[in-house]
Amino acid sequence: MTLLIFLRRKLSLTGTKLGCAEGGCGACTVMVSRFNPHHNQIIHHAVNACLAPLCSLHHCAVTTVEGIGSVASKLHPVQERIAKAHGSQCGFCTPGIVMSMYALLRNSPQPSMQDMEEAFQGNLCRCTGYRPILEGYKTFAKEGGCCRSRRKGNGCCLTSAHEEEHVTSTHSGQQLFDPSEFMPLDPTQEIIFPPELISLGKQPPRSLRFIGERVLWIQPSSLNELLELKAVYPAAKLVVGNTEVGIEMKFKNLLYPVILAPAYIQELSSIQYTENGIEFGASVTLTMLGKKLHEEVNKLPNYRTEVFQAILEQLRWFAGQQIRNVAAIGGNIMTASPISDLNPVFMAAGCKLTLTSKEGKRALQMDDKFFSGYRKTALKPEEILLSIEIPYTKKYFSAFKQSTRKEDDIATITCGMNVVFQQGSNIVKDIKLSYGGIAPTTVLATATCNRLIGRRWGEELMEDACSSLAEEMTLSPSAPGGMVTYRRTLAISLFFKFYLTVQHKLAQMVKPTYVCLSHSHDVKPNYASAIELFHVDSPTSVQLYQAVPPGQSTDDMVGRPIMHLSALKQATGEAVYCDDIPQYENGLYLALVTSTKAHAYIKSIETDDAMAVPGVVTFVSAKDLPGSNKTGPAVCDETVTCVGHIVGAIVADTQAHAQTAAKAVKISYEEIQPVIITIQDAITNQSFYQPVRTIEKGDLAKGFHESDNILEGEIHIGGQDHFYLETNCTLAVPQGEDGEMELFVSTQSASKTQALVAKALGVPASHIVCRVKRMGGGFGGKESRSTILSTVVAVAAHKVKRPVRCMLDRDEDMLVSGGRHPFFGRYKVGFKKNGKVMALDVTYYSNVGNSMDLSLSLLSYSLKLIHSNILFIYFGFGGPQGMMVSESWISDVALCCGVPAEQVREINLYKQGEYTPFNQCLDQFTIDRCWKECVNISDFHQRKARVELYNKQHRWTKRGLSIVPTKFGISFTAIFLNQAGALVHLYTDGSVLLTHGGTEMGQGLHTKMIQVASKTLGIPTSKIHISETSTNTVPNTSPTAASASSDLNGMAVYNACQTLLQRLDPYKARNPKGSWEDWVKAAYFDRVNLSANGFYRTPDLGYDFETNSGHPFNYFSYGVAVSEVEIDCLTGSHKNLHTSIVMDVGKSLNPALDIGQVEGAFMQGVGLFTLEELRYSPQGYLYTRGPGMYKIPAFGDIPTELKVSLLRDAPNEKAIFSSKAVGEPPLFLAASVFYAIKDAITAARAESGLSGPFRLDSPATPERIRNACEDKFTKLCPPPEPGTYTPWDVRV
Ligand SMILES: Cc1cc2nc3c(=O)[nH]c(=O)nc-3n(C[C@H](O)[C@H](O)[C@H](O)COP(=O)(O)OP(=O)(O)OC[C@H]3O[C@@H](n4cnc5c(N)ncnc54)[C@H](O)[C@@H]3O)c2cc1C
Ligand code: FES
């Protein structure tokens, strides 16, 4: 059992969250403290509770988020600051981030910014965009302020930037929060480590045994006992950090019946100096390893510690801190992973390993014979690894790791490189180039190395080495992991970096006496940046918004940056999410049984083995549906149409039993053709959903005729997983009479959930209540997709007549729920020499997966829907993909004309009063204002000059700049959804209970609705409460989606409040000096109805595709962003250097929430356009099913400088209190990062003589960036001929 399950299920401490169960999101972070008797020291570490075996915590103290503070008693400063700095939106990641920060402060009460950045490497947040979290926590940093006072001598950049802005703008100088309100941190007040654990820790160690249902866990007390046990149980696994074994048991279905836990054996944890280096016991954690190596690097001369420095560089990018705190050096070696980050270093450095068994010790050199096969080593079964000796440098030494995301990602290629020269020369005496990610094991490039021995370190050697590596480091075109061309190119490019690094070091050593070395020239100045280590400065930010007008009543909270009203509870773990609802005594758990085939007929389902698993109650299948199975099968009965199609479910007493049994269900299939996975498959098979829609406007032929130039192009835009931190979750509670059922669901769509459950159960909707307190993120993923789980859980609960719950594991959620649609755009564009577009013919293909779901509505935003055998609605609803295609042809036009892209964009921008292709007139048009302000605040023109200068001076790193506008139509395109209801109760004590049709998923809707009610009723927000969204209070609600919820629900709330006000008016008139409470009481005693509902429908909506007329949207939201990036042309990595955003949100209801939405959406867009890649096998199996392989942006991905400005004086007459929708529109602004990358690649290609348009598909991952930066190294690795092999993955 993991610590997380123990906390949540046994102790009901639900503050600690489950986000992934694989150590990749940090939602489960707790602090583990232990006493080290050898150093007489208490050690505090942030740890992932989802991977920590409970058995490993003997004599440890565990501190959870509940333990450090609460709203009810007293907040801890760490909790207070994240909440008040607006660093918590949905709040699901918040307890984990709080605990990472808390653990850091326990070790270092005044951390540096770098400490903080490291502490958060293992935490993800999908909502906030990270900026506000860092902003709040910077207040603990010893550097003070936000820029460590680097910029202006005294004081911080934030203050000075604000001051500068004040000069040029009438924006508010107020900060979004006031740090002077914060409680001080008093380290003396922290909870103490339990003294009894110190006394117990001082006693001689005793061996321990835990006997579980399936596993025997033994913690031996001595090395001898461990070796005896290993002799008895040679197949037993040694577990230290469990970061590898835990994953194998949870996700790879492996079972290790005997586990030996050697963490406390002194010999395995010791660190000793030897003649040649330092010997580390195999159980030394990576954090300890790093600490020791740091000490040595600071102490010893540089040349002796090059290996240590290389290891430290690898550790910087190794997992997150929670993992490094527990994972051991021995675990990394013995896992023998081909993409281990440390093994290539150890191999290139020739580290010595000491192995031991009952029979005695032996030493082995770490070379390519040590790894005997995929995840196999030269150890005998009864042997264990005792220690590893890491030598002082035999110069020169470097290590490199390249991965999709820099922080906490597994390597694409990782390597260690070592060269030794003949005395006093630059003639190679010995060289070792060791690679991970090229073969099933870590390998040495032996042939290349042999060719280089005896040669002089120079250009010729480098060219020869690269050609040799291209021949030696080959990969099958079908190699697991894919990215074959990229990986091969990387192997060479990284060697080139090593070559330059050594060249530079040699040049530093040249002295007149070293005659031979005088051949060594330093690297050319324009090559110097190629050898710099990847480093991103600490981020700084500015937020600008319009303050409320002077004289606005202090009770009127509209327009003020008030905190999300649940933020404090979220920061303390007291906020209740669906799976935090206490267990029912007779409650059961459900696990889904899903299809492993993309398109097949189910021949049989065999459940005997599953039913034999302890605790299993039943298997639920289509036969158990009392009602209809027609709304997209709740559980499939005959044919599966995607991998992950729900075939049935197991119900058991615990989640573990249910999941074990679900895996034991055997399904036999008869596969059906065709299997359509990619857009190209669908085009070939003409597999299109109907209708295929066309919009025509103007005279296309005339436009092409009048053009100076015509070009054609294509772009593919990959899909995206929602990656809400809280996965889909449902608790269904049968009420025992009349088929009534109460559902607690994490859904954006309570009414749809109610309707589909009623249909599946064959009861009227009035018998089903769906309740939603809050969600841990939704982003469109819980708009309709949540019903596929809630319906199954309801059917199961109906069958067993007991409460049933299911919170999907991350891998299940990613498999069954679908995501953003991939798009393929093909265009032909005609334009004038100056870039003015005259004609455009564009076809959009969207991969909508195996079911239509909401895809037809999505089509209205962006136009062919393809049917495939994979699953795919998301935040943005097709808008971003549609706009991305437009920006692609704009970029091509600019490159073709040789005109700056910003000029082409500007001359093609809409103007006030113009009509869209769907014939809606653009009034209240603000994009020109946003554009001007964004050019201004980003210092665009000077920035561009700097970028151009930089690019002239640097060959292997390039910068790029881009400005991109967005226009997003607001309204549901299904007209009937543009309605909302609200219900407001006044109680006799004056308190107000507000309910409306929208759900809270972090966007702050409830907070905004309370602000609206407070302003309308004229009472403080503290008197108003929202408890939940439920179908028995406000019926027939529209999903909380399309960014329209504040507009719709806000008006409904306003209308309900107005009704109540009118009823109270006589009592106010009678007693004008009375209080709110007096008026409410007087009305009550006068028998006035103190409950009112409100309703709103957006007027004047309706669009007809056939006649291309009407109004699809109520209004448009606008924004503009400028981004600057730097790319490493040799590796494809990029840094987001600067982003300025100007967003029109009308008259903001709450600037803090709106800026939070802008930044959060922008960062999701950064993920969409630069990082996140859904990878499928050619058979439609989704490989990317968790944070390990699917990389959403992390703390390190935010722009180093981020300015966000809400357009001032832009009231919107079409929504509540002149505000505008904000959720989705800013997402597309991240395309500015994509096109800045493309700009930088253009500069890189120019170095190779390439110019003109080129295709860059989205996302711009390091792989795509590197492959597009064509040079002499890419030429050595031509891509395999398409059609001659079966690739490992396909682009869907
Ligand atoms: C979220 C996450 C991120 C990760 N990121 C990285 C990364 O960036 N780079 C990377 O290289 N790895 C990464 N890993 C893999 C893993 O963390 C490392 O391999 C880690 O060093 C394993 O150590 P452990 O103590 O947790 O191993 P455990 O899981 O405890 O054990 C791993 C294996 O080593 C064996 N073993 C342990 N000690 C001994 C011994 N003394 N003698 C014999 N056998 C022994 C065990 O039997 C088992 O087979 C990541 C893992 C996770 C979950
Ligand atoms: S739940 Fe533990 S790291 Fe994600």
Ligand code: FES
């Ligand atoms: S607030 Fe971080 S995931 Fe929602």
